[in-house]
Amino acid sequence: MTTAALHPKRLVVLVDGMADEGRDTPLCLAHTPCMDLLARLGRTGLLRTIPPGYPPGSEAGILSILGYDLSRCFPGRGALEAVGLGVDLRPSDVAFRCNLVHVDASGRLADYAAGGITTGEAAQLASALQQSLGGGRVRFLAGTEHRLLLLLADGMPGVRCVSPLDALRRPLLSSLPAGHSPDAALLRSLVLRSREVLEGHEVNRLRRLRGLPTANAIWPYGPGHCPVLPPLSALHPALRTGAVVAAPGLVRGIGRCAGLRVPDVPGATGGYDTDYAAKAGAALRALQVEDFVLLHVEAADTAGHEGDRERKRLVLEDVDRLVVRPLYDELARWSQPVTLVVLPDHATPCSLRVHTAAPVPYLVWRRGIGPDGATAFNEEAVARCHPRADEAAVAAPGRTVGAVQGISVLEL
Ligand SMILES: [Zn+2]
Structure with a gap:
């Protein structure tokens, strides 16, 4: 040798x-x-x-x-995950990890992974999110299971996000992305509007029938530029x-x-x-x-x-x-x-x-x-x-x- x-x-x-x-x-x-x-x-x-x-x-x-x-x-978690999924990030893109989560009837974060939602179910929800909320600067991408990505073109720093693991059992409204920038306001509005898009989706109707937690909100966090x-x-x-x-x-x-x-x-x-x-x-x-x-x-x-x-x-x-x-x-x-x-x-x-x-x-x-x-x-x-x-x-x-x-x- x-x-x-x-x-x-x-x-x-x-x-x-x-x-x-x-x-x-x-x-x-x-x-x-x-x-x-x-x-x-x-x-x-x-x-x-x-x-x-x-x-x-x-x-x-x-x-x-x-x-x-x-x-x-x-580097932010979202950007590392985007690279891991083979996404070509532009230098001006900010990538967020974006969980599909379950918010319970009292408005609290009950499950950071939407009850073990499958990759196939999550891909359908990502596509619905993209259709209703995407376009312009906003892009939703499917990953594995509950792990979606949210890309914000020409994103600016200054948005403070809490990991859903640290917000379990807390009210969604108290843990929304924080900050005074237009991007922070955009993210808050995406989270709130995601509830309407997801709640009535066929994937969630079927999950409800099977007694499973629904994926009824998005949770963006871990923003980062191309690492x-x-x-x-x-x-x-x-x-x-x-x-x-x-x-x-x-x-x-x-x-x-x-x-x-x-x-x-x-x-x-x-x-x-x-x-x-x-x-x-x-x-x-x-x-x-x-x-x-x-x-x-x-x-x-x-x-x-x-x-x-x-x-x-x-x-x-x-x-x-x-x-x-x-x-x-x-x-x-x-x-x-x-x-x-x-x-x-x-x-x-x-x-x-x-x-x-x-x-x-x-x-x-x-x-x-x-x-x-x-x-x-x-x-x-x-x-x-x-x-x-x-x-x-x-x-x-x-x-x-x-x-x-x-x-x-x-x-x-
Ligand atoms: Zn962990």
Whole structure:
């Protein structure tokens, strides 16, 4: 084998929202023999993935884990998702993530994802929104499930939007896009007019008949212009090429903006029904040709938002059995040095049903790495091994406190 072929590689399994809080977390209760084995063989630690002052969420978490300094580049979620969906944003476009949500009879936000609306249903609603409210500066685009996009041509900054995850059970009228600009007024009017367009739509009539929550309002948030990021290889010269295996538009968009290849994986949905084996296979195929692969799994975050501890435990067991185990079995046989990292981008505690910025556990394994004494991979076992809270590393270099100073998790 040539020297070039032995260039060290790195595979990051990013389990969205995996971390939880309190005692007996889903990760503590889950039967995850492979992650536990890797924690015993490798290194573990606590990592602050959300730098102080940034909203806890996948955009800040993933960009920080990749090593981006958010004070220099923090694109809005909507723009990253637009790139992930392959939308050509013009420099003057402002892209908003635009959820289809359910507002209950008392006018409160009851469901940030409109009761698990399907991609097919959502596409029909996006097209109705475009027909009734689109045109001129406004464009609605379908994404996956409840995740639409709203593009505002020649948009101006200055609109303040609340994530629907932070507005659950609050009155819609108290959480509308805020600001005095004409764009803020336009967005407020779009939200209110969307209720009339959606309420009477055939998709919602059928959902009502089936006893399902309707998608009866839009919720725009996360505005951003076309993102400009330095390529990942500029931050980590050893990682010359890379790929992202992911379903959600946000993560795919981050991959594209970071100059990484983003293959399509049939069966990868981002939901509970995602084809884990197909994603693991795609990650291994990508790692044969790339220096770096990020494999993203969404479902644990969804279970956290649903407050469903049992579902989250089962998702983590699936991830261990169907993703981490086959990856480890295969990589342990490779002659090429490969580092395997498993971590979440942020915590999504089931008791809170929102993201938090608390430090999350990570594990790093490669052949020959010296173990650090962790006995299992979960919040408690890792904290026992690293008892000083201030030893939590911060993901992005240059914004670091604690013992693992300045070292990105991509370089551990
Ligand atoms: Zn989430």
